[in-house]
Amino acid sequence: MFVTEWNSSALVKAATRTGKKKNALTPMTFSLLHATDFADRLMYSIIPPLKAGMIVLADRYAYTAFARDAARGVDRQWVRDLYSFAVKPDLAVYFRVTIDVSLDRLLARRVKLKFYEAGMDMGWSNNPVESFRIFQSKVLDEYDKIVPEHDLRVVDASGSITEQQRIFRRLVSEYLEAQS
Amino acid sequence: MSDTRPLDPGAHGGVTPGHYYGHGLPYLNIDQYPGKIIAIEGTDGVGRSTQIRLLREWLEVQGYGVVETGWTRSPLMQPTIELAKSSNTLNKLTFVLLYACDFADRLEKEVIPALKAGFIVLADRYIYTAIARAGVRGIDSQWIRRLYGFAIAPHLVFYLKLDVDALARRVLETGGMSYWESGMDLKAGDDIYDMFRTYQRQLLKEYNAMADEFGFRVLEGRRSINALQEELRRQIGEFLEASDSPKMLGPGL
Numbered sequence: 001m002f003v004t005e006w007n008s009s010a011l012v013k014a015a016t017r018t019g020k021k022k023n024a025l026t027p028m029t030f031s032l033l034h035a036t037d038f039a040d041r042l043m044y045s046i047i048p049p050l051k052a053g054m055i056v057l058a059d060r061y062a063y064t065a066f067a068r069d070a071a072r073g074v075d076r077q078w079v080r081d082l083y084s085f086a087v088k089p090d091l092a093v094y095f096r097v098t099i100d101v102s103l104d105r106l107l108a109r110r111v112k113l114k115f116y117e118a119g120m121d122m123g124w125s126n127n128p129v130e131s132f133r134i135f136q137s138k139v140l141d142e143y144d145k146i147v148p149e150h151d152l153r154v155v156d157a158s159g160s161i162t163e164q165q166r167i168f169r170r171l172v173s174e175y176l177e178a179q180s
Numbered sequence: 181m182s183d184t185r186p187l188d189p190g191a192h193g194g195v196t197p198g199h200y201y202g203h204g205l206p207y208l209n210i211d212q213y214p215g216k217i218i219a220i221e222g223t224d225g226v227g228r229s230t231q232i233r234l235l236r237e238w239l240e241v242q243g244y245g246v247v248e249t250g251w252t253r254s255p256l257m258q259p260t261i262e263l264a265k266s267s268n269t270l271n272k273l274t275f276v277l278l279y280a281c282d283f284a285d286r287l288e289k290e291v292i293p294a295l296k297a298g299f300i301v302l303a304d305r306y307i308y309t310a311i312a313r314a315g316v317r318g319i320d321s322q323w324i325r326r327l328y329g330f331a332i333a334p335h336l337v338f339y340l341k342l343d344v345d346a347l348a349r350r351v352l353e354t355g356g357m358s359y360w361e362s363g364m365d366l367k368a369g370d371d372i373y374d375m376f377r378t379y380q381r382q383l384l385k386e387y388n389a390m391a392d393e394f395g396f397r398v399l400e401g402r403r404s405i406n407a408l409q410e411e412l413r414r415q416i417g418e419f420l421e422a423s424d425s426p427k428m429l430g431p432g433l
Contacts, residue, residue: 024256026288028205028330032281039273078203081326085273 027072202329215295222340342401
């Protein structure tokens with residue numbers, strides 16, 4: 001088994017950091033930088049374990065980009081075309097929460113929301129929490145389009161971790177059993 | 181008055197100059213921007229930067245505002261591209277995407293504001309260099325064209341064409357053949373001279389294949405600097421005269 005996380009390739013970290021620090025990223029360069037990061041991880045971290053017959057657990061996948069980039073105003077079809085080099089996951093699970101729940105959880109963990117996470121780059125609001133609400137509601141709308149389009153399995157993530165894990169394990173075992 | 185009349189109907193990838201090639205930037209409407217993009221394409225060593233410097237002087241003397249933009253020159257991406265090139269971690273896909281990110285950064289921060297302000301943008305290489313390099317590396321040609329759908333079709337594209345023999349001599353006279361200019365990343369061999377010729381020949385094939393598709397004005401790169409400059413000025417002068425938009429005021433005029 002192999003775990004890969006969004007936005008973690010060494011190659012792209014430098015540029016992302018520069019861009020994020022200076023708040024210099026436009027929706028388009030934000031999108032392309034993350035696609036570059038994804039391509040880097042796909043080639044080095046995802047495809048080799050797949051070839052070795054391993055299970056790759058991906059913490060976020062191209063769908064995150066579909067939702068986030070479109071919420072920032074990048075053309076939906078363009079983003080989908082961009083990621084056509086990605087391997088289609090055998091199973092994609094979307095953990096859905098309301099904005100209130102996700103805000104509570106984020107704020108419970110740390111002092112303040114990150115600039116891009118809250119969509120502050122879009123200039124919708126100077127208040128991070130308010131900006132997050134506006135941005136995240138657009139992101140959730142995008143996911144509602146993506147779920148049927150890409151056949152994502154939805155898990156209600158407002159419940160306890162134990163409950164979510166139970167459902168998640170069931171989805172994964174059902175899939176693996178169906179394969180064998 | 182329309183500033184988008186195509187000079188060569190059907191050329192420019194079928195797109196009116198000054199508009200996005202494909203799925204553009206929905207959050208930036210550029211339709212009525214008065215500026216112009218003039219792109220100079222051609223392989224390494226063909227003399228693009230010299231020609232651009234001379235064009236800039238000539239245009240500025242006539243009162244045009246001029247902005248230059250050049251490949252991998254974006255402040256955001258330049259350090260990363262340099263790092264990637266020197267550390268051998270680049271695969272063909274990340275190579276293509278880093279270039280696209282550099283282009284997007286310059287497009288939004290330099291080119292579009294200049295177009296809005298009525299400037300002439302002189303582009304030292306444009307998306308065609310990226311498409312040619314990707315083509316040689318086996319990237320899907322439709323995918324790369326859709327990727328650059330956010331690029332704006334230039335008003336004029338000049339392609340300075342130079343055959344491999346002349347090109348090899350020029351590059352050797354001015355600093356020698358580099359790893360990247362020789363396509364050594366393709367790992368097709370060890371002899372840099374042979375690799376340079378093979379790689380550049382493949383690039384030329386890609387550029388030639390794009391000439392009709394994107395409406396290149398092809399100029400013979402073996403001609404002298406002065407002769408080439410004269411030809412560029414003649415064609416650009418005609419274009420600017422024929423353009424219906426009023427003559428632009430440069431900054432400070």
